[in-house]
Amino acid sequence: MAIRKDKNGKYIVDISNKFNPITGERRRYIRRNIKTKEEAIQIEIDSRLFKFNDISKNDILTIDNLFHIMQAENKKEEQKQTYLSTQEYNYSAHIKGYFMAANIKQIQFEEIEQFREYLKIKKAPNNLSNNTINKIMILLKKIFDTAVRLRYIKENPCMHLKKLKIEKKKMEFWTVSEYKKFISTIKSEDSHYKYLFMTLFFTGMRIGEALALTWDDIDFSRLEINIDKTTSIVRGQTIISEPKTKSSIRSVTINKKLAETLVEWKNSQNKLLNSYLIDVNDSIQVFQFKPKLTNKDMVHKKFKAYLKINSDLPIVRIHDFRHSHVAMLIDLSNGREEYDTIKERLGHSSITTTIDTYSHLYPNKQKTVSDPLDDLF
Numbered sequence: 522m523a524i525r526k527d528k529n530g531k532y533i534v535d536i537s538n539k540f541n542p543i544t545g546e547r548r549r550y551i552r553r554n555i556k557t558k559e560e561a562i563q564i565e566i567d568s569r570l571f572k573f574n575d576i577s578k579n580d581i582l583t584i585d586n587l588f589h590i591m592q593a594e595n596k597k598e599e600q601k602q603t604y605l606s607t608q609e610y611n612y613s614a615h616i617k618g619y620f621m622a623a624n625i626k627q628i629q630f631e632e633i634e635q636f637r638e639y640l641k642i643k644k645a646p647n648n649l650s651n652n653t654i655n656k657i658m659i660l661l662k663k664i665f666d667t668a669v670r671l672r673y674i675k676e677n678p679c680m681h682l683k684k685l686k687i688e689k690k691k692m693e694f695w696t697v698s699e700y701k702k703f704i705s706t707i708k709s710e711d712s713h714y715k716y717l718f719m720t721l722f723f724t725g726m727r728i729g730e731a732l733a734l735t736w737d738d739i740d741f742s743r744l745e746i747n748i749d750k751t752t753s754i755v756r757g758q759t760i761i762s763e764p765k766t767k768s769s770i771r772s773v774t775i776n777k778k779l780a781e782t783l784v785e786w787k788n789s790q791n792k793l794l795n796s797y798l799i800d801v802n803d804s805i806q807v808f809q810f811k812p813k814l815t816n817k818d819m820v821h822k823k824f825k826a827y828l829k830i831n832s833d834l835p836i837v838r839i840h841d842f843r844h845s846h847v848a849m850l851i852d853l854s855n856g857r858e859e860y861d862t863i864k865e866r867l868g869h870s871s872i873t874t875t876i877d878t879y880s881h882l883y884p885n886k887q888k889t890v891s892d893p894l895d896d897l898f
Contacts, residue, residue, distance in 0.1 A: 524561045527553065532561040538573040548573060582673050584620040584664065588612050591667045601762055603753045608660060615640065615649075615657050616664070625665075626674055633661070633678050637685075651685040658682060693837045694844035697852060703831050713793075713810040714823050716786040720808075721839065724773050725846035725867045728839050729753060732815055733761050736787065737803040741780050746773045748868070752816065759816045769868040783807075843867060 527533050532555040538548040550568050555561045570586055595605060619636060620628075640654045649657075662679035669677050695703065700722055707715040720731055729751035738747045749770045752761050764770060775783075790810065791801050797812050799805075808815050824839050837845070847863055 523565050524558065529554075531555055532558055534561050534564050534568065536565060536568055536573070538569070582625055582668065582671075584617065584623060584625065587625070587664045587667045588617070590671070591664055594667070602755055602760060603762065606755045611657050611660050612664075615643075616661055625668055628665075628678050630678050630681060633658075633682055636661070637682070651687050655684045655687070658684075692844055693835060693841045694848045695835065695837060695841070696845075697849055699834050700845060700849075703827065703834060706827060706830050711823065712789070713786070713808060713815075714820070716782065717808045717815075717820065718824075718842070719779065719782060721842040722845055722849070723779050724775060725843045726773065727751065727769075727843065727868075728817055728820060730764070730769070732759075732806070732808060732817065732820070734807040735804050736807055739780075739783065739807070741784065744775050744777060744780055746775055748773060752814075754816055754818065759814045764868070766868075771865065771868055773866055 523534060523536050525533050534552040536550045540547050550572055552564055555564060570590055637658060640649055640657060643649060662677060665677040665679055668674045704715060704718060717731060724746060730748050732752045733750040750761055751764050752759055793810055794801050806814055821839060828836060850863055
């Protein structure tokens with residue numbers, strides 16, 4: 522019997538789940554001191570599901586059961602916290618409520634199509650893009666994959682659903698002159714943001730990569746920045762982790778003038794953080810200017826404020842500094858910068874469209890490493 526009453530009046534859950542096929546040992550889980558029988562019943566169900574993937578005692582699996590089994594498996598595979606949190610958000614915001622009372626065994630392809638149509642007209646606060654809807658449907662497919670693996674259903678109802686078409690947005694970037702106009706409007710009290718925007722423009726780094734930089738990542742003698750981590754915001758907390766892909770781990774050469782500018786900021790940062798009684802060393806965040814870490818939300822807010830001041834400039838995102846960097850490289854090299862050189866510098870990102878958009882002005886591309894940036898500082 523899996524549930525029994527103990528001598529102290531509380532309940533014990535004692536589950537045996539066949540034998541381990543590798544070791545031959547009986548698989549067993551015991552939980553004591555459970556106050557009520559109802560609580561013990563739920564613990565037995567959850568334990569069979571999450572510890573042994575055993576549905577033999579539970580003929581009704583909910584969407585919630587399946588999602589949490591899937592997440593438990595993701596954790597075992599050591600998926601990044603940012604990935605887990607994104608899955609949690611998309612499930613809670615878009616899937617859970619819709620399928621909460623659903624009979625998983627009876628869901629067919631038609632119900633999956635109806636759900637996607639529901640997402641198309643759902644108010645978010647903003648309407649969901651096709652790209653976001655595709656991501657939600659991929660998550661739903663993974664949840665049903667879990668049901669298939671548990672042999673609860675025979676076929677995944679999401680199997681034959683095709684992705685919604687995603688319209689390619691026009692690639693936006695600033696020219697060198699547009700960048701110079703923007704950077705010249707930044708006030709002295711926001712100089713720490715100025716150093717950050719300059720670094721983004723002249724290196725092509727992602728905002729998360731730049732905010733993850735510590736001073737020991739910058740080799741001033743070799744004029745190189747080592748990029749091997751990124752930042753993200755998870756449940757209001759700034760998390761530093763490895764980049765998504767191995768190709769994002771790289772070293773980026775920097776101009777001497779940018780190096781001198783960063784040294785200038787380092788000296789200013791020293792005085793600024795010492796006023797907060799913070800011990801400054803080479804492991805501190807390069808663009809930190811308060812007791813707490815600088816995060817993406819702070820940067821985006823400040824960037825939008827300066828976009829309003831520069832209303833005559835094209836509206837770009839912070840991420841478009843990467844595209845602007847590509848345009849600058851091609852422009853300053855008179856169109857001779859090689860595709861592979863640019864891709865390696867930006868971490869093998871999908872920037873071919875940016876290169877093609879800007880480099881058509883320079884049809885005779887030849888390899889060069891020229892970087893005449895001195896007059897831009």
